[in-house]
Amino acid sequence: MLNARIRKAFAPTDEADSRPNEEVPSPVGDEASARGDHKVSARDDDRRPARKDGRASGRFVLDVDFNVPPGVTILFGASGAGKTQTLKAIAGLVRPDEGFIAVDGQALFDSSRGVNTPVNRRRVGYVFQNLALFPHMTALENVEFAVGNLPRRERRARARALLERFKVGHTARRRPRAVSGGEAQRVALARALAGEPRLLLLDEPLSALDEAIKLDIIADLKELNRRLRLPILYVTHSRDEALTLGERALVLERGRVVAEGEPHEVFGAPVKASVARLTGVENIFEGEVLSRSEDAGTMLVELHGGAEARGACRVEVPLGRAREGERVCVAVSSGDILLATEEPRGLSARNILAGRVARVEQRAEQTLIHVESGVTWAASVTRQSLREMKIETGKAVWLAFKTYSCRILDS
Amino acid sequence: MREIDLFPLWLSLQVAAVSTLFVVLSGVALAWLLARKNFFGREALDALVTLPLVLPPTVLGYYLLVLLGRNGPAGRLFEALTGGQLVFTLRGAVIAASVGALPLMLKTARAAIASVDAQFEDAARTLGKSEWQIFRRVTLPLASRGVLAGAMLAFARSLGDFGATLMVAGNIPGRTQTASIAIYDAVQAGRDSQALALVALLSLVAFALLYATNRLVSASLK
Numbered sequence: 163m164l165n166a167r168i169r170k171a172f173a174p175t176d177e178a179d180s181r182p183n184e185e186v187p188s189p190v191g192d193e194a195s196a197r198g199d200h201k202v203s204a205r206d207d208d209r210r211p212a213r214k215d216g217r218a219s220g221r222f223v224l225d226v227d228f229n230v231p232p233g234v235t236i237l238f239g240a241s242g243a244g245k246t247q248t249l250k251a252i253a254g255l256v257r258p259d260e261g262f263i264a265v266d267g268q269a270l271f272d273s274s275r276g277v278n279t280p281v282n283r284r285r286v287g288y289v290f291q292n293l294a295l296f297p298h299m300t301a302l303e304n305v306e307f308a309v310g311n312l313p314r315r316e317r318r319a320r321a322r323a324l325l326e327r328f329k330v331g332h333t334a335r336r337r338p339r340a341v342s343g344g345e346a347q348r349v350a351l352a353r354a355l356a357g358e359p360r361l362l363l364l365d366e367p368l369s370a371l372d373e374a375i376k377l378d379i380i381a382d383l384k385e386l387n388r389r390l391r392l393p394i395l396y397v398t399h400s401r402d403e404a405l406t407l408g409e410r411a412l413v414l415e416r417g418r419v420v421a422e423g424e425p426h427e428v429f430g431a432p433v434k435a436s437v438a439r440l441t442g443v444e445n446i447f448e449g450e451v452l453s454r455s456e457d458a459g460t461m462l463v464e465l466h467g468g469a470e471a472r473g474a475c476r477v478e479v480p481l482g483r484a485r486e487g488e489r490v491c492v493a494v495s496s497g498d499i500l501l502a503t504e505e506p507r508g509l510s511a512r513n514i515l516a517g518r519v520a521r522v523e524q525r526a527e528q529t530l531i532h533v534e535s536g537v538t539w540a541a542s543v544t545r546q547s548l549r550e551m552k553i554e555t556g557k558a559v560w561l562a563f564k565t566y567s568c569r570i571l572d573s
Numbered sequence: 574m575r576e577i578d579l580f581p582l583w584l585s586l587q588v589a590a591v592s593t594l595f596v597v598l599s600g601v602a603l604a605w606l607l608a609r610k611n612f613f614g615r616e617a618l619d620a621l622v623t624l625p626l627v628l629p630p631t632v633l634g635y636y637l638l639v640l641l642g643r644n645g646p647a648g649r650l651f652e653a654l655t656g657g658q659l660v661f662t663l664r665g666a667v668i669a670a671s672v673g674a675l676p677l678m679l680k681t682a683r684a685a686i687a688s689v690d691a692q693f694e695d696a697a698r699t700l701g702k703s704e705w706q707i708f709r710r711v712t713l714p715l716a717s718r719g720v721l722a723g724a725m726l727a728f729a730r731s732l733g734d735f736g737a738t739l740m741v742a743g744n745i746p747g748r749t750q751t752a753s754i755a756i757y758d759a760v761q762a763g764r765d766s767q768a769l770a771l772v773a774l775l776s777l778v779a780f781a782l783l784y785a786t787n788r789l790v791s792a793s794l795k
C-alpha cells in the first residue's frame with residue numbers, strides 16, 4: 163500500500179511538463195479552464211503574497227492526497243495535469259514542499275519529521291516515459307545492472323530469467339537501439355522489477371506502441387499483477403488502457419485529484435465537463451433549458467453544436483437545477499446511443515432524432531458513427547453492425563437514447 | 574653530421590604521460606562537479622581552471638615559481654614531507670604541463686558529461702545505485718568519447734609545453750630539458766639537424782593525436 167500526500171509549487175520556468183497546457187480540445191470552451199486556473203492560483207495566493215506582476219496564474223501547484231492499494235491504479239489526466247511530477251515525487255526525484263509518502267507503512271518522505279529517504283534506497287520501480295534504457299549496455303546488462311548485490315553469476319542468471327519472463331530473452335545481447343519498441347518496453351519492465359521494488363510506477367508505458375503489441379503487454383501486465391500484487395501506479399491518458407488495466411482510477415486535473423474510484427465509475431459517470439472530455443465521452447454540447455417538468459423529473463434542452471455548427475436539436479434530459487433560459491452542458495456517451503436505419507417505434511427511449519451519417523470513424527476496438535442532426539452526434543457500433551446495417555456516409559438514420567443517458571455537467 | 578639526441582623527446586613523453594594521468598583524474602572529477610552540481614562559485618572555479626589557456630606562459634610560470642619555489646607554500650610543504658624539491662626538477666615540469674593542459678581536459682569533459690541525459694542517472698538512482706556506481710557505470714561510459722578526446726588534447730598540450738616548463742623546471746640537459754626546450758636550445762646553438770629532427774617528430778605526434786581526437790569527437794556527434 164502506498165500513501166501519498168504531496169504538495170509542491172512549481173515556478174513557471176520549471177519543467178514544461180509541470181505546466182498546465184490545453185492539449186485536449188475543449189468543446190466546453192475556455193471558460194472552464196480559465197476558472198480552473200483561477201482556483202489553483204487563488205489557493206496559492208492565500209498562502210503566499212500575490213506577486214506584483216500578477217503572474218501568479220503561471221505557477222503550477224501540485225496538491226494531491228491518495229492511496230494506492232496492491233493492484234493497478236490508473237493515474238489519469240491530460241498532459242500538464244501533474245502526473246509525471248507525482249510519480250517523480252514518489253520516486254524521490256522531486257522533493258515536495260510538504261507532504262507524506264509511505265510504502266507499506268514505512269515513511270519515505272515526511273516533511274513534518276524531516277524524513278527524506280534518498281532515491282536509491284526507496285526501492286521504487288520506475289519505468290520512464292521514454293524508458294531510459296542505458297544505450298551503452300545490452301538488454302541483459304541493463305537488467306543485470308538493476309539486480310541487487312549478488313555474485314555475478316547469480317545476477318546474470320536472475321537477469322536472464324527476468325528477460326525470459328517478459329518474453330524478450332532473445333534480445334539479451336542486443337543494445338536498446340537494436341530492439342523494437344515493444345521489446346524495449348518489456349526490457350524496461352524487467353529492469354524495473356529486477357531490484358524487487360515494493361512499488362511500481364509506470365509513466366505512459368504503452369503510449370508509443372501499436373495496438374496489437376499494446377494488448378499483448380497489457381495481458382502480461384495483468385498476469386504480473388496477479389502474481390506480485392504490488393501497488394502499481396499507472397499513468398496514462400488512454401481511456402482504453404484505464405478501463406482494461408485499472409482496478410482503481412485517479413483523475414488528475416491541474417495538479418488536483420478531481421475524481422477517484424473504480425475505472426468504470428470514474429469514466430462512466432463524469433460529473434465535470436473536463437473529466438468527461440478526458441475520459442472520452444464523445445457527445446458534449448452546450449444548450450439552453452426550454453422548459454422544466456417537475457412532475458416528470460425531466461427538462462427539455464435545446465442543444466447548440468458549438469461555434470461552427472448552425473443547427474440545433476432538442477433533447478429531454480433529467481431535471482437539474484438550471485432554470486428556464488439558463489445554459490447547461492449535456493453529455494451522452496457514444497455507447498448509450500442506439501442507431502436505427504428505420505424510424506423506431508414503440509421504444510421507451512424519449513429521445514429519438516432523425517439525421518444523416520456524416521462520417522464513419524474506425525477506432526481500435528469500436529467504430530464511431532458521426533450523425534448530423536442539428537448537432538453532430540457520435541454513436542458507437544460494432545464492426546458487425548456496421549456491415550449488417552450497411553451504414554455509410556449520407557445514409558438516413560435515427561438515433562435513440564434514454565433521458566437518463568443524458569448527464570448534466572457542472573462545467 | 575653530429576649525432577641526433579632524442580633523449581629530450583623521451584623526457585617529454587614521460588612528462589606528458591604522467592601529466593595526462595593527473596589531468597584526467599582531476600579534470601574528470603572537476604568536470605562532473607561543474608556539469609552536475611550547482612554550487613556557489615561554480616563558474617568562477619571553471620574560469621580559474623581555464624585561466625592558463627589564455628594567460629601568457631611566462632605569467633603562468635611566474636605564478637608557479639612563486640607557489641612551488643623553496644620559499645613558496647607548496648614548495649615548502651613538499652620539502653617538509655619528502656625532503657625533495659619541486660622547482661628545477663622533472664616534477665616541476667609535470668606540474669607546469671598539467672596546469673597548462675587541465676583546461677583542455679576540463680572543457681571537453683564538462684561538455685561531454687553535460688550532454689549525457691540526466692534521466693539515465695535518475696533511472697539508475699531508482700534502480701538503487703549509489704552516486705559513485707552511477708558515475709562509473711552510467712555517466713562516464715556515456716561521456717567516454719569526450720573524456721578520451723580531452724585526454725588526448727591534454728597529452729598533446731603537455732607534450733609541447735614550453736614557457737611555464739622553462740621557468741619552473743629550467744633547462745638542464747639530460748634532466749629537465751624537454752623536447753620543446755631542446756629545440757630552442759638547438760636553434761640558439763646552430764644545431765640545425767637536431768632541431769629539425771625534434772620539430773618533425775613533435776609535429777608528427779601532435780598531428781596524429783589531433784587527428785585521432787577529431788575522429789573521436791565527430792563519431793560521438795553522430
